[in-house]
Amino acid sequence: MIKAGRYDFLAQDGVLFGTPCVQAVVQTVEELGARRVFLVSSRSLSRKTEVVTGIAAALGERCCGLFDECVAHVPRESVFRALEAIRAAQPDLIVTIGGGTPIDTVKMLLICLAEDLHSPAQLDVFAIRVLADGNKHVPAIRNPPVRQIVIPTTLSGAEFSNLAGCIDSKRRVKDLFTGREIGAQRVILDPAITVHTPDWLWISTGMRAIDHAAETICSRNPQPFTDATCLHGLAMLADSLRETKSDPRQMEARLNSQLAVWLCCTGLNRIEWGASHGIGHQLGAVADVPHGHTSCVMLHNVLRYNRVANKERQVLISQAMRRPDTDAGDLIEELVADLGMPTRLRDVGVRRDQFAAIAAASMQSMMVKTNPRPITGPEQILEILEEAW
Incomplete structure (x- = not known):
């Protein structure tokens, strides 16, 4: 067909x-x-x-x-x-x-x-x-x-x-x-x-854009157009964020990051995303976690959770990051750590006693409902949260 x-x-x-x-x-x-x-x-x-x-x-x-x-x-x-x-x-x-x-x-x-x-x-x-x-x-x-x-x-x-x-x-x-x-x-x-933007906010929102790209590439309904833009944008953004981390006044790197975001966002509200965004929204609502930090702590964990459903799509991410033989979740976690960002829920102030509220709210998210590996109940959200803890 x-x-x-x-x-x-x-x-x-x-x-x-x-x-x-x-x-x-x-x-x-x-x-x-x-x-x-x-x-x-x-x-x-x-x-x-x-x-x-x-x-x-x-x-x-x-x-x-x-x-x-x-x-x-x-x-x-x-x-x-x-x-x-x-x-x-x-x-x-x-x-x-x-x-x-x-x-x-x-x-x-x-x-x-x-x-x-x-x-x-x-x-x-x-x-x-x-x-x-x-x-x-x-x-x-x-x-x-x-x-x-x-x-x-x-x-x-x-x-x-x-x-x-x-x-x-x-x-x-x-x-x-x-x-x-x-x-x-x-x-x-x-x-x-953008030099007025705090470094942590600039870099963490850059990870947010990488999350946009990754969940577009790994969507259960990907498209060639967004594959092309997001794969290039992801590679471009990973490089430019590292350059900015090394030298925050490097204007070319900052502009490259902005242009990369343009590419990474071609799937935003047009391609079905998954649980990294769906859970991340509720981390902000329940635990007041900044948007960028939600992606820092959730994306690599959701990629690992979804790997059984879309391993071949995740390989595209690894290829874009020039390490095709390394798991995409590992590469994303490594990038977050290299950029000095938090990688675990406990690092961003989320408490275990908030998990139930986060899971219940996440089940109302359209992005959780379109996760590549089906999520049918809050117990699966709790599994991801525990892994991210």
């Missing part, structure tokens, strides 16, 4: 790389004809560097406001605080500067604008859900009245997806949401501003 499939490209009209971000923002704003530009950023970037003030100054009267109170893991309440500021300013373009937290905050508030939502509880209807039969339900989201352009300062890859994660604080579960136009309309990659 001839293989059938589908690949959806993002509603993204371009990526600018290597141009100073201030120049690139002004150029983009002029090309898009925007007159009221609202800035969203992390607090540290806004208040401890001149990056955000420099962009605001270059925009002049076109800058209509700033929100810099984004909260890690994007709790729903923080989204609505940002939404209030956006509604008051009425921008025709949002410029998001920072990592996955501000980027996902804007994605979520764009959903709220598109659907005219006014309370966190209303988001329940629009979360991606796993149905009783194991299939996923993806609610239709209207296109928002405004788009965002993104200047990323980490390597998580949120700028290259239309998927957002948001925590329901009452349930202590991270839900996923998607909409065609909630992601970046345009991405600006400027390595010079």
